[in-house]
Amino acid sequence: MIQINDLATYDHVTRRDLSREDLHSLVENFPALLWRIEIIRSRIEYLNRYMVAGLTDKTPLFLKSAEIRKKVVFQEDAILLDSFMEAMKRGKNAQTIVRIHCTGQATAWLKLVGWMPPKDVRYYMGYLMDVTDRIEVLKGMIEREAEMQLMIELSDMPVVLVDLDTKMVLSQNAAALQLFMYSADEFRSLRISDLFHHGMASVIHSLYEEILFARKWRGKALFERKAKSVFSAEASVLSLLFKDRRILRIALSNIETASSVDSPAALSPAAETQKDLRAQRENDLFNALEGQSELPAILETLFHCQLPSISFDAILFSDIHAKRNRVFVYSCGEPFASMAQGEMYSYEGTIAQDIERFKLDSLIVDDTIDSIKSIDWALFIPKGIRSYFAKPFYQRGVLKAVMILCSLRPNAFNSDDMDEYAILFEPFRRAIQAWRTAHQARRVSRHA
Structure with a gap:
């Protein structure tokens, strides 16, 4: 037992700062892969060399490559991992557990934890830990x-x-x-x-x-x-x-x-009011697009339907022809005023290709300056576009169109505002279909 006269010495010992060597040893031998993301540069840095048994030499790639994650993570766990990655992107504290396929039909369980240090917002910290052993213990304790x-x-x-x-x-x-x-x-x-x-x-x-x-x-x-x-x-x-x-x-x-x-009296009617307002805006947009089949008029109508709390500086329509490796871009808004309608780009390196590759419901780019996509540097950055929201539209399972809302400001779009973006989805889809139908009829008429 520690005597009272020893307390000063005890306090000094327990509060002793770790030496650089002790700290290095602690980090290097920590039983998980420690990492941090430099937010401004979107660059991940690993602080030790821990290898997850189920990933081995692919451990450092797990957080870097969506393709690696797609190959190894159980399909039904993918949404858990997506939610964690979204929270990480937004700098929110998060944790999740997912299963991965290992060699020999074995399963490994990985725990991901991430947090934003309160005193250094330049970095997002986290670790990737193999918790398979712990899971096996719990399995034996749980009957049903x-x-x-x-x-x-x-x-x-x-x-x-x-x-x-x-x-x-x-x-x-x-x-x-x-x-x-x-x-x-x-x-x-x-x-x-x-x-x-x-x-x-x-x-x-x-x-x-x-x-x-x-x-x-x-x-x-x-x-x-x-x-x-x-x-x-x-x-x-x-x-x-x-x-x-x-x-x-x-x-x-x-x-x-x-x-x-x-209270319910305050919350529920407010929610209903917002829902009614969104429905009314969508209905007004349907009415404004009624009978329109020309792209300039369609895009102008959509552009002037600025959302309740989200303004955008331009709207684009990408007409996708993946098999021909072509994307034709149409626009409305001052940043693209000098760009010809229907300008053609290669499908490789486009937003559409990313959406197809990663099976995304939508895509938000917070700042094009940090992007490594070729289309961002070829199309958006020269026009001053700093952030955008992209929504894909399919026809019989094939990606045919992408609607892109563009802003001259970085971080203008947030996935939490999906209800507002959704006001444009069905009116856009129907209007583009009307344009395709009219376009096809004109082609048939010319060849008749």
Whole structure:
């Protein structure tokens, strides 16, 4: 036991700074791959030489190459990894666990953790750890739905799994039990609507709609404990496929006691009002495009439909002909005023190629100056475009068009604002189809 007169000495020992050699040894022998990203330069740096058993010499490429990740990560875990990479891109604290395929049909479990140091915002820090051994221990402790339970047990956040077809709770972690104050047995009899506050019916409906198309949903909502006390939280919902079963993984963060400001009476009508306004804007755009089949008029109409809280300086339409290695670009907006309509570019190195390669629902480039895509340096940077949002459109499974909103400012677009961008999606798709139909009819008429 330490005597009182030894406390000064003890305090000095425990607070001793590590030497450079000690720190180097600690980092080098840390049982995970430590890394940091220099945000301004979008450059990743590895701080030690740890190798994940399932990746071996490909370990350093796991965070660099989307192709490597696509090859090794389980398909049903890809959305978890995508969410982590998106959080990393935005400088948000995040963590996730995914499975990867190893040689000999073995499976390895990897844990990814990332955070923004509060005193040095130049870097985003993180580590990649092989937690397979820990998973194997947990597997032996869990009797039912072992792998499904492991999706949530290692999370520090409250997480609940729900069967998407029956809407019944399947499982939950210890943090969720503590938050909602139900027992494990009581949780098994709950439906997803029992977790949300009764005033959130429209939010749940919106969640289901977005899950069908985007496989994920994120938003603030009100929830209710067993004792009927209400709290608000940011809900991150992912749609997963587990043994042919569709599952919703609901993770909660930023949990706060609900105040009068966050009451259903204040939140729900506001959400409905925003939804109504978006629907009205979309309907107005349909009406404005009615009967139009010429591209200049179509793009001008779309350009003048500036979104409620997001302004853009130009809009582009990329007409994609991948098999012919051609992309024809049409534009509206001052930055592209001097560019000829229908200017042709090679498909190689374009936004469309990236979207196809990585199977993206959309693409946001925060700053073209940091880009390594050839199209950014050939088309956007010379026109002063610093950021853009791109949305692909398919016809019978083939990428045929990309709509691109451009800004002269960096970081002008955010994935959280997808509801606003969506106002343009269906009007754009229908208008471009009308143009193609009219264009084809003119060609037939000329050859008749």
